[in-house]
Amino acid sequence: MTVERVSVTEAAAEVIDRLRNEHGELMFHLSGGCCDGSSPMCYPKGEFRLGGRDLYLGDIHGCGLFMHADQFEYYKNCHTLVDVVKGRGASFSLEIPLGLRFMIRSRIFTDEEMSDLRPVTAADSIG
Amino acid sequence: MAYQRPEFKEQYENYIGGEWVAPIDGQYFDNTSPIDESFIARIPQSTSKDVDLAIAKAWEAFATWGKSSPAERSMLMFRIADRLEENIELLAAVETCDNGKGIRESLGADLVLVIDQFRYFGGCIRTEAGSVTNVDAETVTMEVHEPLGVVGQIIPWNFPLLMAAWKIAPALVTGNCVVIKPAEQTPVSLLIMMELIADLLPPGVLNVINGFGVECGKPLASHPDIKKVAFTGETSTGRLIMQYAAENIIPATTELGGKSPNIFFESVMDEDDEFLDKAIEGLVFFALNQGQVCTCPSRALIQESIYDKFMAKCLARIEAITMGDPYELSTMMGAQASNDQYQKILSYIDIGKQEGAELLCGGEVYDNELYPNGYYIKPTVFKGHNKMRIFQEEIFGPVLAVTTFKDEEEALEIANDTQFGLGSGLWSRDMHQVHNVSRGIQAGRVWVNCYHVYPAGASFGGYKNSGIGRENHAMMLNGYRHTKNILTSYNKNKLGFF
Numbered sequence: 001m002t003v004e005r006v007s008v009t010e011a012a013a014e015v016i017d018r019l020r021n022e023h024g025e026l027m028f029h030l031s032g033g034c035c036d037g038s039s040p041m042c043y044p045k046g047e048f049r050l051g052g053r054d055l056y057l058g059d060i061h062g063c064g065l066f067m068h069a070d071q072f073e074y075y076k077n078c079h080t081l082v083d084v085v086k087g088r089g090a091s092f093s094l095e096i097p098l099g100l101r102f103m104i105r106s107r108i109f110t111d112e113e114m115s116d117l118r119p120v121t122a123a124d125s126i127g
Numbered sequence: 128m129a130y131q132r133p134e135f136k137e138q139y140e141n142y143i144g145g146e147w148v149a150p151i152d153g154q155y156f157d158n159t160s161p162i163d164e165s166f167i168a169r170i171p172q173s174t175s176k177d178v179d180l181a182i183a184k185a186w187e188a189f190a191t192w193g194k195s196s197p198a199e200r201s202m203l204m205f206r207i208a209d210r211l212e213e214n215i216e217l218l219a220a221v222e223t224c225d226n227g228k229g230i231r232e233s234l235g236a237d238l239v240l241v242i243d244q245f246r247y248f249g250g251c252i253r254t255e256a257g258s259v260t261n262v263d264a265e266t267v268t269m270e271v272h273e274p275l276g277v278v279g280q281i282i283p284w285n286f287p288l289l290m291a292a293w294k295i296a297p298a299l300v301t302g303n304c305v306v307i308k309p310a311e312q313t314p315v316s317l318l319i320m321m322e323l324i325a326d327l328l329p330p331g332v333l334n335v336i337n338g339f340g341v342e343c344g345k346p347l348a349s350h351p352d353i354k355k356v357a358f359t360g361e362t363s364t365g366r367l368i369m370q371y372a373a374e375n376i377i378p379a380t381t382e383l384g385g386k387s388p389n390i391f392f393e394s395v396m397d398e399d400d401e402f403l404d405k406a407i408e409g410l411v412f413f414a415l416n417q418g419q420v421c422t423c424p425s426r427a428l429i430q431e432s433i434y435d436k437f438m439a440k441c442l443a444r445i446e447a448i449t450m451g452d453p454y455e456l457s458t459m460m461g462a463q464a465s466n467d468q469y470q471k472i473l474s475y476i477d478i479g480k481q482e483g484a485e486l487l488c489g490g491e492v493y494d495n496e497l498y499p500n501g502y503y504i505k506p507t508v509f510k511g512h513n514k515m516r517i518f519q520e521e522i523f524g525p526v527l528a529v530t531t532f533k534d535e536e537e538a539l540e541i542a543n544d545t546q547f548g549l550g551s552g553l554w555s556r557d558m559h560q561v562h563n564v565s566r567g568i569q570a571g572r573v574w575v576n577c578y579h580v581y582p583a584g585a586s587f588g589g590y591k592n593s594g595i596g597r598e599n600h601a602m603m604l605n606g607y608r609h610t611k612n613i614l615t616s617y618n619k620n621k622l623g624f625f
Binding site for chain 1: 156172283284285310311312339340341342344345359360361362363364365366367370382383384385419421465466467468470471474475477478481482514515516519520521522523546547592593
């Protein structure tokens with residue numbers, strides 16, 4: 001069975017449901033850089049223009065999760081779990097007005113998992 | 128000496144058109160201090176309606192301010208600087224309360240640089256001259272600068288007042304009107320600064336709106352009536368800002384962070400002198416502002432021939448870092464700016480351990496007996512290799528990733544093996560090496576035998592994914608202006624084509 005690269009905690013899935021009710025279909029893009037970087041950003045689907053070097057890593061609770069190829073270089077050996085904590089990030093991520101912030105928790109894949117990982121695809125191949 | 132937590136009002140408003148204006152929808156959010164999670168004040172949770180109002184008021188003001196003289200704008204900068212200087216201790220204490228940083232930093236670094244930024248741009252605008260060229264005996268071409276109009280600015284939470292000053296000063300001094308949104312984690316220092324300088328400003332020239340990114344920042348950045356947007360933050364929002372700017376065909380400047388290498392060559396250990404002492408401090412600068420600096424020297428590259436001895440000295444210096452009460456001048460490290468930031472840093476410490484990096488010190492929370500609810504993390508050092516995530520991703524916390532190199536070539540290879548290119552440092556007693564390496568590093572700032580100094584007049588900005596544009600320098604004046612070419616012929620005769 002193919003090993004997924006991304007997953008989501010129950011608490012984060014509940015927040016996704018709340019946001020989806022309000023904003024419709026959603027997407028996630030993993031940010032890099034300073035301040036609130038290195039965190040997942042949640043946008044209405046299509047709000048963030050994906051480019052030729054963005055990659056699709058998989059779905060979390062019905063939302064595509066994307067990452068720039070430069071950044072994926074350092075995530076290819078890690079499982080990415082999207083969680084949610086109390087917090088106040090500064091960015092355009094949709095959960096922030098709720099007083100919550102999505103964050104990632106990482107785990108290094110085992111050798112066994114590495115041999116059967118879901119292949120990543122170019123973001124523009126996803127509808 | 129200990130400072131006191133300042134007194135705050137229960138509630139602040141937006142500053143629009145020269146008045147304190149409640150948010151149209153009447154919503155507010157609670158601003159808290161990361162020092163102890165205590166309530167500071169209620170802050171407007173603005174929406175696109177408030178953004179529309181602020182931009183409209185700014186355009187009204189532009190009709191006059193856009194035609195003001197450089198002398199008048201320069202004088203405003205000096206008056207603001209003087210007013211802030213008179214209130215430096217209050218503003219520093221506010222910044223410490225809102226952001227969590229130690230008072231010695233807000234007083235000795237942030238506010239000093241804020242004040243100087245206004246004076247620097249006040250000086251720049253008076254001393255520059257335009258250009259006039261005689262194309263031929265009867266044709267003259269003139270390059271004339273004109274302000275853009277109303278500009279939008281979104282600032283980060285790590286240096287709330289300083290990043291505001293970096294953006295406000297060049298925009299106002301070139302004749303623009305500003306709508307600025309502080310970060311929702313640290314809104315209050317800019318509001319108190321506005322209370323202090325309000326009587327100096329023509330109404331509508333500088334407008335401050337507060338709120339969350341998606342509700343207030345996005346309507347500002349994507350507004351069809353702004354003529355430029357300036358942003359400091361992370362890459363996804365940076366891309367969105369540039370995307371909105373593309374839709375409106377306006378310029379955007381973005382500063383998006385880094386993973387700055389700090390390179391120590393073996394000659395630093397040639398003498399046991401004051402320069403070695405300075406180099407050790409240079410490494411420990413990763414802990415400045417709790418590591419929440421875009422140019423944090425978060426990767427230390429140490430020549431392998433000196434690694435053991437040099438690192439031992441550095442670790443001793445790191446262990447001497449005092450934590451405790453951020454309001455106490457002797458405290459070296461304060462609180463991380465927010466709970467989510469604190470959680471993210473801890474998750475990266477976990478990743479570093481999982482990746483097999485060797486933990487040399489720290490690696491855990493600091494139990495602050497004085498403020499058990501605050502967000503404190505011990506200065507942390509990992510030894511590992513440059514392909515690890517802790518070497519490649521900006522953690523924005525007091526976490527240093529250390530590795531070694533053999534020679535100059537390998538040092539440059541490691542230094543440049545990153546998606547970012549904002550800051551960098553190099554330490555050496557060899558002037559030829561200093562030249563070669565500083566030219567070889569792909570970054571907008573190379574500190575040579577120093578680090579974390581930010582004098583106005585030294586440009587600041589990124590290579591690669593660290594963003595576009597340069598701040599903290601007179602060249603930013605043109606980032607806030609149109610250039611108009613007026614080409615005049617003094618010849619009465621036609622060209623002869625038609």
